Amino acid sequence: MNTPPLTPDQEREWTLQERALAQERGAEGADAPPAYRLLARALREPLDSAPPAGFAALLARRVECAALPDLRWERRATAALVALLLLLAAAGLAWQGQDWLRQLLDAMPSLPRLFNGWGLLLLAGLAVAYWPAWPDERLPGTDRPRA
Amino acid sequence: MNPDRVLVEAVLARRAGAFERLVADHQGLCWHIIQRLVRHPEDTRELCQETFLRVHQYLHQYRYESALKSWIGRVAYAVALRHLEKRRVPLEETGRDDADEDPLLQESDGFDLESAWADAQLREQLQAAIEALAPLPRMLLTLYHLDELSIPEIVQISGLPAGTIKSHLFRSRLRLRELLQTRFGVSA
Numbered sequence: 001m002n003t004p005p006l007t008p009d010q011e012r013e014w015t016l017q018e019r020a021l022a023q024e025r026g027a028e029g030a031d032a033p034p035a036y037r038l039l040a041r042a043l044r045e046p047l048d049s050a051p052p053a054g055f056a057a058l059l060a061r062r063v064e065c066a067a068l069p070d071l072r073w074e075r076r077a078t079a080a081l082v083a084l085l086l087l088l089a090a091a092g093l094a095w096q097g098q099d100w101l102r103q104l105l106d107a108m109p110s111l112p113r114l115f116n117g118w119g120l121l122l123l124a125g126l127a128v129a130y131w132p133a134w135p136d137e138r139l140p141g142t143d144r145p146r147a
Numbered sequence: 148m149n150p151d152r153v154l155v156e157a158v159l160a161r162r163a164g165a166f167e168r169l170v171a172d173h174q175g176l177c178w179h180i181i182q183r184l185v186r187h188p189e190d191t192r193e194l195c196q197e198t199f200l201r202v203h204q205y206l207h208q209y210r211y212e213s214a215l216k217s218w219i220g221r222v223a224y225a226v227a228l229r230h231l232e233k234r235r236v237p238l239e240e241t242g243r244d245d246a247d248e249d250p251l252l253q254e255s256d257g258f259d260l261e262s263a264w265a266d267a268q269l270r271e272q273l274q275a276a277i278e279a280l281a282p283l284p285r286m287l288l289t290l291y292h293l294d295e296l297s298i299p300e301i302v303q304i305s306g307l308p309a310g311t312i313k314s315h316l317f318r319s320r321l322r323l324r325e326l327l328q329t330r331f332g333v334s335a
Contacts, residue, residue, distance in 0.1 A: 003310055006317060014313070017316075017317065033324075034260040035327050035328065036324060037260055038263055038273070039273070039323050039327070040292060042270060043288055046293070047182055047293070049178075049182060050175075050178060051174045051192075052192065055195075056167045056168075057167055059167070059170050059199050072207070
């Protein structure tokens, strides 16, 4: 949406527009064109509508009524717990995983067939479908809220 | 301490009255942004409410990188923009290049500013001409003239390049001045 810069003539016109605005704000100086001063005055007129009386109080009450308990700390604690459990599971697997896998394969001789292409695809599909949504809704790298 | 930080921390700590004060402090700007873009009074009220509910929901993400009013203004702008997109309302006029068409003022002669301003019909027609502008230039003019925001502040709210904002302001004012000359018989 970039636009080309103003030409020198347009810059001069811009200066007249700005001078009219400054004069309408009370600045001293050379007289600006009356047409632009009239415009600047009209553009400083309040709009014909405004927030209704008590708008802020109404919204505050609405927010209070709808407020859910602040779960941010609970979410962080849960995440830490899950990370700890994953770490312990990884350690357990590293320690005894080979034995467990061997025992599992011995107990279920048909299991290796599950690991052919279709079985993996099915598992991947189920994982994607049922994976919980990420709790953090922050937009990365900005302080802009999602709109 | 930065007053924005004091207010934001009070809202996040759920202190009584803090969120109400945040709304009261910024509802004017929010209203101007949305009203100038969508114009419909009921839609403006609903979108303004939606804006502040979003502000409340995402305030913990505010990082003080811009003034709080710019951050809230950006939410209002995004909410209104999405509303216009849903209704396929164009933000600006296309197919007209004012710079090629409009003669520049260059010099000005005198007409009586105060008597022109006292003409209620002329003022009414001028307001109607402002209302008839496309949503984006209408909003930019209001933020610049009525809210007295600087171009860098409007950049933070709209995300538009400064040159684009300046160009919109310039062309809209030129067009309105042209309207004053041709339609209302006001000599520039």
